[in-house]
Amino acid sequence: MSCDEYALVERAKTDPAAFGILYERYVNKIYNYVYYRVGNHYDAEDLTARTFYRAMNHIGRFTQRGVPFSAWLYRIAHNLMANWHRDRQRHQVVSLEDVAAHIQHGEEPQHIAEDQEEREQLLAAIRCLPAERQQLLILKFSEGLSNAEIGQIMGRSEGAIKSLYYRTLLSLREMLQQPNH
Amino acid sequence: MRKIAEALAAYIDYLVGLGPTCPDDQQLTPADRAQLEVLLSIADQLKRVLTPVAPRPDFESRLRESLLAAAVQRSTLSGRNGRAPGLVRRRWVLIGAAAGSLLSMAGIITAVILRQRSVARL
Numbered sequence: 001m002s003c004d005e006y007a008l009v010e011r012a013k014t015d016p017a018a019f020g021i022l023y024e025r026y027v028n029k030i031y032n033y034v035y036y037r038v039g040n041h042y043d044a045e046d047l048t049a050r051t052f053y054r055a056m057n058h059i060g061r062f063t064q065r066g067v068p069f070s071a072w073l074y075r076i077a078h079n080l081m082a083n084w085h086r087d088r089q090r091h092q093v094v095s096l097e098d099v100a101a102h103i104q105h106g107e108e109p110q111h112i113a114e115d116q117e118e119r120e121q122l123l124a125a126i127r128c129l130p131a132e133r134q135q136l137l138i139l140k141f142s143e144g145l146s147n148a149e150i151g152q153i154m155g156r157s158e159g160a161i162k163s164l165y166y167r168t169l170l171s172l173r174e175m176l177q178q179p180n181h
Numbered sequence: 182m183r184k185i186a187e188a189l190a191a192y193i194d195y196l197v198g199l200g201p202t203c204p205d206d207q208q209l210t211p212a213d214r215a216q217l218e219v220l221l222s223i224a225d226q227l228k229r230v231l232t233p234v235a236p237r238p239d240f241e242s243r244l245r246e247s248l249l250a251a252a253v254q255r256s257t258l259s260g261r262n263g264r265a266p267g268l269v270r271r272r273w274v275l276i277g278a279a280a281g282s283l284l285s286m287a288g289i290i291t292a293v294i295l296r297q298r299s300v301a302r303l
Contacts, residue, residue: 016252166186
């Protein structure tokens with residue numbers, strides 16, 4: 001965590017405006033992360049709001065200890081989603097229409113038709129992965145975080161993260177080769 | 182397996198704009214290279230599918246306003262009631278608990294000493 005961010009987090013413990021700056025900095029990332037885990041905008045908005053309320057209520061307890069503020073936020077979101085999935089006793093199906101509407105904005109119509117099947121298959125396979133592996137893929141491919149940052153969020157070493165890519169993509173390959181995918 | 186994992190991780194970094202160049206796979210055996218090719222293709226698909234999704238602007242601004250209002254209300258209430266912030270409160274609870282424990286220990290030691298004295302007198 002940079003000195004600037006550390007100072008900002010310290011200020012945010014007592015200054016609502018400083019918390020507002022942190023919110024602006026991370027709201028899109030948290031929303032994106034939550035959206036791909038829950039699969040619809042309604043629940044993504046609800047869980048994003050709950051993540052930031054919880055962060056605001058507990059920011060006084062945040063201590064640096066080598067963990068960046070972003071990792072702390074992602075962990076809050078991750079825990080809330082675990083509860084959300086547990087409460088529902090099912091994994092929410094990603095709304096492919098919603099995802100496609102976002103992704104395809106601005107693309108040529110013929111490409112939309114060509115890519116649709118590939119997207120559906122891949123998203124379906126991703127949804128079948130364990131929560132930890134879904135988290136890995138979203139943080140890397142959608143959020144573009146470094147392996148070190150992902151390691152801090154997931155509590156693993158960089159080496160373990162690299163191995164996890166390998167195992168996760170192998171699982172995806174097997175799933176995509178199955179006839180029902 | 183480790184070489185494939187390293188090459189794959191390097192390629193993924195390259196895909197998301199964190200690696201400088203496409204990694205070299207010349208050190209791999211032909212069989213490993215064939216396996217890697219398949220995984221690289223899946224990585225390409227993941228990059229195409231998992232594009233960032235942004236929240237609706239009105240949601241973002243409404244949440245910002247409500248968070249700020251809640252934060253201001255909380256700090257006003259805490260100031261008005263003269264309550265200490267969470268960390269300070271917790272510190273006092275810990276100090277109180279430590280003092281209580283010390284008093285208990287002192288009580289037990291005193292009781293033991295008194296008992297030993299009364300036994301010695303007998």
